[in-house]
Amino acid sequence: MLHEILLSLSGQPSPIFEQPAKDRGSAQDGFPLLSPQEKALLEPIARLSRLHGLLRVHSAHISSSHPSTICRAASTTIATEYLGSFQEKILEVERSILGKDAGYVGGYGIVPLSTVVGEFSPWVRKMEWLWDTSQFMLPYVAKDAKTKGTAAGSGCSGAALIDYLRTESQTGYTDVEEISLGLIKAAEAAWMRQLSVFILYGHLPSLGREDFFIQEGPSSGDRRVNTADFQLQPDLVPKFVSRSTATSILFVGRSLNHIRARGKFPAGEEAKHSSSQMTLHGEFIRCLSSLTSPISMISLANAISEIRLSLSHTVLSQLLPLHKIMEVLSLLHNFLLLGRGEFAMALVSHADERISTKHKRTYQATSVEETLDVLTLKESEVSTVLTQAWTELYSIPNAEDPVDDELDLARSLLRLSIEKDTSISKDMKSANQILTYISDVNFSDILLGSPTTLSLHINPPLDLFLAQSDMIVYSKIHSYLLGIRRGQMRLGDLWKRTSLRRVHPSPWGPPMSNKPGGRANLKLGRERQKKRAALMRRVWASGSAALFVFSELGSYLQGEVIGSSWRHFKGWLNGGRPQSSSGQGSRPGTASSTNTLYHSHDPETINIAHRTYLAHLIQSLFLTDVPFTRTLRALIAHVDRFVSLLGQLQTIQQNLDLETDEGVFDSLQDYSQDEARVWAEVSTARTSLERSMTDLIARLRDIDDHRITKGATSLDASTRHVAPELRWVKGNEETLRGRQENNIFVPWRAAGVDRLLMRLEFGGASADDNAADGLDFGGNTVFEE
Known part of the structure; x- marks a missing residue:
């Protein structure tokens, strides 16, 4: 019987125990060849026997078919180490019984069952925990007695297994903690092998590639070069890897991939960099080998940071120098953030000319197909607009x-x-969480009537610093700012239409005005102009108010927000901290000049600071506020409608004057009826324009009130669950100075919306409809006849 018990514990089938068709070895029908007392005593042995058999089969299946190499390593450790230890325990008990050890064999050669059961009782909890762990790796589905069990689904990921084992290691049972730590060691060793391949050579691991937290995405660089674009998969990142560490790992791997495939150095430099790269590999291996299981979040972050700095200060300093990054950032500021105002004016003017040309061609079209072909925006037309803008700038x-x-x-x-x-894809939002908080109100169709985007072609090795998701953010900011600038330009152009503002051409002078017919024509013209001026007075007041709102809003966003943020960020890039105006005039050797130390920034630190700069830029530009952007988009549409109707009115009045003064008639047109219709539409458009301005200023006041009452900005609330580098810096001045001393970029914080509101209120803007009826937003009272 003892022999049968030991054989059954080893996983061999035994007639002593009835095999139930249930997993986890739960005996339900009892043991038919044993007495009730023996059956109760041997129940733990029966459970161990069945768990041992199931674990061997299931762990073998996981080790051979699981897609995760980390799960395979943990399952192999279960089979070889812990099930092997259990087998060694069985052999040890068998040797002791055969050797008549007094600890097992009593008088007359009797071996008490209680002694054997007591030797294996501690293994019951271990086996049950190991079975639960194997079930977590790959769920087990039991079949009938004639077929073997099979696994359901593809199982968990390696990161999920590591997180599960780390949680289970803190259950409080010493034996379970010891086993879980052993499995953690095996799983982290497999994970470190994957990490080493990527962080040493810039390649994804050949085995278990789908389980690694960095995956290969669509390449946005030069297709002719054998490189890959990598992206993070947040659901595959273990919890002991912080987001900043994962980003650093991604940066190091991408950098090595670029160095291998694109890093071409001048003659005489290649051998030096090749030898330095070999030295780097030795330093990287030393940093990675210093990590012990269980891997600490801090120790891993320090090791990756050391690797990143070593790489940045050697090879990357030649491949991607700071002046190259500054050159591209300055270009983005001047052209996509409209730092060079002449570029925006040239782009808008040539785009308006292209739209006007297309509208004229639609009147000349002879069929519906030809009309649709004319109205369809083509890539060649878009490229021509940009080319004409470059020509004007040159x-x-x-x-x-x-x-x-x-x-x-x-x-x-x-x-x-x-x-x-x-729309923005889910992968883009995952790669850059800033995109998650940008308003989905579209401004890209303002320039040419169809959605267009201005972006920068990222050449290698700049794609180490700029991602495609960053360019999407810049493009959205550009469309937003260009819409405001275009509205200001279109309203300003109204004052260039002379015939709408004064009598044009000038009235007859002597000697024609001295004749009776001339005096009659002069009187008729003056009455007509007086009537038009009275009707246009309110129109000009609304146009002046809209121009004032657009001018002040554009001035605030361009000067206070973008200008100050860029100077602050540029100062941090040049000197490690923002440059103060008080220290610029100091003589060499004085305290103010010697205290300004230069800090070198590695590309990944600049990348994080750049993302922080962008995050707080979109917040200060109100691009995260959906009600504001929706109201502004409606206001821009009302401005286009308002300006277009005034252009129609100008043409109709000129034709009416030709009929009255010169006798030039058009039998196909009734300009008097057209004038009445357009006047009604102008009145409706003016009312809508004023209402949109009122709503915009009311929303600005809501934003300011929320900042005062809540003590936080909308980005503070929206980035509560994102990376710390995307949040505003809280705390007192000592905290801010401490972060600056540690060479961490602290973004510029704009003074707030109150400064913009004070300008609008000083000019006469008010969210009160009654006040708006009496003021033209420029401080001038409007009188109606």
């Missing part, structure tokens, strides 16, 4: 710098194209 003389290198660089890198899909 024609502007610059006495300070006749050769504009930045303009040449911008012409070679910037692309204006039709936007195929205005």
Whole structure:
């Protein structure tokens, strides 16, 4: 009987125990060859026997078929180490019984069952925990007695298993903690092998690639070069890896991939960099081998940080120098953030000319198909608009710098194209969480009537620093700012339409005005002009108010927000901390100049700071506030309608004047009826324009009130669950100074909406409809006749 018991514990079938068709070895029908007392005593042995058999089969299945190499390593450790230890325990008990050890064999050679059961009782909890762990790796589905069990589904990921084992290691049972720590060691060793391949050579692991937290995505760089674009998979990142550490790992791997495939150095430099890369590999291996299981979050972060800094200060300092990054950032600021105002004006003016030309061609079309073909925006037309803008910028003389290198660089890198899909994919939002909080109100169709986007073509090795998701953020900011600038320009152009503002051409003078007919014509013209001026007075007041709102809003966003944020960020890039105006005039050797130390920034630190800069830029530009962007988009649409109707009114009045003064008639048109209809539409458009302005200012006050009452901005609430580098810096001045001393970028915080509101209120803008009826937003009282 003892022999049968030991054989059954080893996983062999035994007639002593009835095999139930249930998993986890739960005996339900008892043991038919044993007495009730023996059956109760041997129940733990029966459970161990069945669990041992199930674990061997299931662990073998996991080790051979699981897609995760981490789960395979843990399952192999269960089979070889812990099930092997259990087998050794069985052999040890068998040797002791055969050797008549007094601890097992009593008088007359009797071996008490209680002694054997007591030896294996501690293994019951271990086996049950190991079975639960194997079930977590790959769920087991029991079949009937004639077939073996099979696994359901593809199982868990390696990161989920590591997190599960780390949680189970804190259950309080010493034996379970010991086993879980052993499995953690095996799982983390397999994970470190995957990490080493990526962080040493820039390759994804060949085995278990789908289980690694960095995956290969669509390449946005040069297709002719054998490189890959990598992206993070947050659901595959173990919990002991912080987001900043995962981002650093991604940066190091991508950098090594670029160095291997694109890093071409001048003659005489390649051998030096090759030897330095071999030295780097030795340093990387030393940093990774210093990690012990269970891996600490801090120790891993320190090791990755050391690897990143070593790489940045050697090879990357030649491949991606700071002045190259500064050059591209300055280009983005001047052209996509409209730092060079002449570029925005040229782009808007040539786009309006293109739209006007298309509208004229639609009147000449002879069929519906031809009309649709004319109205459809083509890539060639979009490219022509940008080319004409470059031509105009080159024609502007610059006495300070006749050769504009930045303009040449911008012409070679910037692309204006039709936007195929205005929605943002889930992968893009996962790669850059800033995109999650940008309003979905579309401004890209303002320039040419169809969605277009201005973006920068990212050439290697700049794609180490700029991602495609960053360019989406810049493009959205550009469309938003260009919409405001275009509205300001269109309203300003109204004052260039002379015939709407004064008598044009001028009335007859002597000698024609001295004749009776001339005096009658002069009187008729004056009465007509007086009537038009009375009707246009309210129109000009609304147009002046809208121009004032657009001017102040654009001035605030461009000067207070973008200008100050860029100077702050540029100062941090140049000197490690923002440059203060008080220290610029100091003489060499003084305290103010010696205290300004230069800090070198590695590309990944600059990348994090750049993402922080962008995050707080979209917050300060109100791009995260959906009600504000929706109201602003409606206001821009009302401005277009308002300006278009005034253009129609101007044409109709000129034709009416020709009929009255010169006798030029058009039998196909009734200009008097058209004038009445357009006047009614102008009145409706003016009312809508004023209402939109009122709503916009009311929303600005709500934003300011929320900032005062809640003590936080909308980005504070929206980034509660995102990376710390995307949040505003809280705390007192000592905290801010401490972060600056540690060379961490602290973003510029705008003064707030109250400054913009004070300008609007000083100019006469008010959210009160009654006040708006009496003021033209420029401080001038409007009188009606």
